[in-house]
Amino acid sequence: MIDTIKNILSEVKDPEIPVLTIEDMGIVRDVSVDMNNKVTVVITPTYSGCPAMDTIEDDIKKALNEAGYEVDVKTILDPPWTTDWMSEDGRRKLEEYGIAPPVKGMKDKRTLFGKPPEVRCPHCKSMNTSLVSQFGSTPCKSLFKCGDCAEPFDYFKCI
């Protein structure tokens, strides 16, 4: 039964980045079923102000309700979400979509003045890119430009 539920959840998309599922994002932290067959899904927010969280909660409820499950969605904060939880599949899909995936294993995530990461252009795959702004179209992205193909692009920043 858990597997069936997980299958249904793996179809729920991130409303801001519709090529990714909430599973790719690492948002779903736990799924359980109690004795009365009531499902509890535990999710964690990517960014604390992320407006997509309410939509994601509604989408989870809708998907499971339609499959006949009664569901409760709980939000936990700790351990805090990190881009390291994003699946390999998710990273590949992000790049194909035109968003540079988070650079893995960045050590200076928490330092006050880390150098910007070396990011590969999702269009022409050049490493000759530079940071335009730490903040992009959504809280999870920053803005880069490519020095070779001259295209601007979003980078999914590491936290």
Added chain:
Amino acid sequence: MDDKTKYVLRLADNALILGQRLGEWCGHGPVLEQDIALTNIALDLIGQSRMLYQYAAECKGDGSTEDDLAMKRDVFDFYNVLLVEQPNGDWGNTLVRQFFYDTYNYYLYEFLCSSKDERIAEIARKSFKEIAYHAQFSAEWIIRLGDGTEESHNRVQQSVNDLWTYTGEMLTPDDLDRDMQAKGVGPNLDDIKSKWLRKVEEILDLATLKKPEGTFIQTGGKVGEHGEYLGFILAELQFMQRAYPGMSW
């Protein structure tokens, strides 16, 4: 209201009021990227304030919700420091306010990540990653403007001088801060102050700006004594709940 609830409200009110101030820049930034940057930071801060208000509402235990705390308290029941309610002014002034606050917030939340209050620690660990980005952004702008043109240098120096008097409040412990420190919930603000001073001096130096000599500290916000600005901020923030009590989307 017990002391811890009051302490959580201080944290929440700082985040909400600064977030609301930054939101005023929406559509008015000097270029699109910077407009987006400030509204992103505002969104983070308001998101953080929600987590804190939810906790404060639970601590109060009288049936209040996060919305009641944000939307139905009046000026004297807000405990944010005076710094965060100061007007935006020009771009440089907003970034000086942000730089002073972010640097404090960075070291404060670094401590709160290991607060003995488990819920505060959870919220802090979530928020700290975002705050690190804010602190980097505002410090870089201080360097750019200070070490920029004569015009930008002079204007940002003026903002540093004007806002300096509001920085002492968040760095000077009062009875509640000391009580929270004794319980392991909050930090020793004297430690935060020395870290803050070191970082601020380093950045001002890189920015070719002078640290003001003045030592007079404006206080009051932490105990609900505010300047005239907060009333106007709340009038806008709380308008819908005041005009149509209990309304929801």
